[in-house]
Amino acid sequence: MFDFTKEQEMLRTMVREFAETELAPKALELDKRGEFPRDLVKKLASLGLLGISTTRDLGGSAMGHLAGTIAIEELARVYPSVAFFLEVGTGPVYAISHFGSEEQKKKYIPPVLKGEKIMCIAATEPTGGSELTNLATEAVLSEDGYVINGRKVYITGGGVADQCILLAKTGERASLIMVERGTPGFTIGRRQDQMGLRSVDVSELAFNDCKVSKDSVIGKEGSGFPIAMTTFTVARPAIGAIGLGIARGAFEIALKYAKERVLYGKPIARLQAIQFLLADMDSEIDAARWLVYYPGAALDKGASPRDIIKASSRAKAAGAGVGVSVTLKAIEILGGNGVSPEYHLARLLNDAMELIPATGTQQIMKIIQAGEILK
Ligand SMILES: Cc1cc2nc3c(=O)[nH]c(=O)nc-3n(C[C@H](O)[C@H](O)[C@H](O)COP(=O)(O)OP(=O)(O)OC[C@H]3O[C@@H](n4cnc5c(N)ncnc54)[C@H](O)[C@@H]3O)c2cc1C
Structure with missing residues (x-):
């Protein structure tokens, strides 16, 4: 298993509770309305989630990149739209805090981390x-x-x-x-x-x-391209984390359903065909976990963005892929209910599909990865 610190474990628990109490009851309605939940931005700020990897002098909580990955994964498990908003917001903050002038840092970053500006x-x-x-x-x-x-x-x-x-x-x-x-x-x-x-x-x-x-x-x-490429390299693993969170959310829904749905006098979890799907989902999720956590952990240990180019593109492609693949399997397990809005899987699949092109397509991720392998 990945070696999480006590602080990271506590963060995971806190974000999971927030997602379950604040986001889960609203997810269907928010999605139906398609509204941008601006009030939630303030809540994310009050929990310190908008500046997890930003230094304290700029208003961040300086918990590191892996902590950011964990928070995004937990939000995505319940409501990926909010996780996506958080992920995309980290890009501009990273660009300014690492490449901006002192004046730009002071002017632009604190209001964003307080949830006052987007x-x-x-x-x-x-x-x-x-x-x-x-x-x-x-x-x-x-x-x-x-x-x-x-x-x-x-x-x-x-x-x-x-x-x-x-x-x-x-x-x-x-x-x-x-x-x-x-x-x-x-x-x-x-x-x-x-x-x-x-x-x-x-x-x-x-x-x-x-x-x-x-x-x-x-x-x-x-210097726009080098800064943009560095920023994308640092931000991309979070797209993988959203895919991973979606996959975990979908797996949990499917597992519960498989244990409760009775056919032929027994839960469908006892059917080998369903067990094979669950086993594949479990393997895919755990394999993606390593790829998704790795870049953040490496950055926290002192690696430079340059050092994680391969790991970052791999994390994005793997996480986005597992989000789609596991959610599709979950839909299969639920039969007709799999595509009913009340079971959330159709929403999760649609959300996972958005990750395929976001921050660079799966093909572009492989081109970057191969470029690093062939160096
Ligand atoms: C939800 C969402 C949010 C987004 N947010 C932002 C944002 O905040 N800011 C922003 O700037 N952009 C954003 N984007 C845009 C995103 O970065 C682009 O969609 C992505 O880079 C792909 O560009 P494109 O859509 O023009 O596809 P195209 O570049 O037209 O690609 C079409 C196809 O060609 C393939 N292809 C392209 N080049 C190659 C190649 N060299 N070799 C092999 N295959 C190739 C692609 O993989 C793809 O399959 C967002 C996209 C989405 C879906």
């Missing part, structure tokens, strides 16, 4: 998701700052965020640029309908002659 990170464009280097969005430097033009799609929290970190071409290279909501020329487009993660706002953003000051760049001008 930040999004906008890289994907209609003309190139995986081909991120083919950016059409451009920020042109003028005397009094940058003028940004372009469009972004699939931006988590785009419709509700107070600030957006944008990846844009600045000359030959790209930069990450902070744009505040309400800046003239920055418009929020349509909310993009999604099959799962129904409470998560995923929106299009447009920038038309949008002017921002020169000091809006995060890090140095031209």
Whole structure:
């Protein structure tokens, strides 16, 4: 087993209780309404969950990356939309806290960790998701700052965020640029309908002659790709953790059902076909657990983001895969009830499917992994 500290075990128990008391009763209704639960953001903040791996001087709880993985897994076991929101929020906070100026850190991070402000990170464009280097969005430097033009799609929290970190071409290279909501020329487009993660706002953003000051760049001008890649490397395992949490939630539902559903005078758990499904689910979950926990544990032990590139992409692909695969098996075990909303599995499967492209597709994860193997 993974060697968790007492603090990490306590965190797991606390988040599990929070998820069961605060999220489980609301999950179906929240999903049906498809509303972004802004009040829950405050609750996550009051539990210290918004800044688990951020240093204390910036308002974080400095519990480390593995602790963050555990919290996200436990939230996802019950309501993946909230886990996804938390995962995506860690990206901009990581980028600013590691690459931003002292002024940017003080200005932007504490309000996000207190749940007062929401930040999004906008890289994907209609003309190139995986081909991120083919950016059409451009920020042109003028005397009094940058003028940004372009469009972004699939931006988590785009419709509700107070600030957006944008990846844009600045000359030959790209930069990450902070744009505040309400800046003239920055418009929020349509909310993009999604099959799962129904409470998560995923929106299009447009920038038309949008002017921002020169000091809006995060890090140095031209360092957008290295910073974005480092940020994605650190954030991706959490997508795996959401898949793992979904798989565990689905497994527990299926196990309970298999013990209670009686056919031929005995629980269906006594049928070998059902036992084979349960055995496969158990193996898949435990195998994914190692891959998902590993990058966070390595970072906590002093590894650099560079050291975990392979482990990070592997964790994302494995966790997202197990979320779909185990939930499908759970649906099989429940028969007709498997696809009934009240048993939550259809919702969990739809949520798991959203993880397949998020933060890079499964194919892109394998390309990154293979690139590291072949070095
Ligand atoms: C729920 C959700 C939330 C998201 N949130 C954000 C966000 O907050 N910010 C953000 O910037 N983006 C976000 N995204 C976008 C996400 O990062 C992209 O969807 C993803 O990178 C894939 O890009 P694409 O959708 O354009 O697919 P494409 O790049 O068009 O890929 C299409 C297919 O081609 C394959 N493919 C592409 N290149 C290769 C290759 N070289 N070799 C083999 N196969 C390849 C892909 O694997 C895929 O199967 C989000 C997406 C989702 C679903």
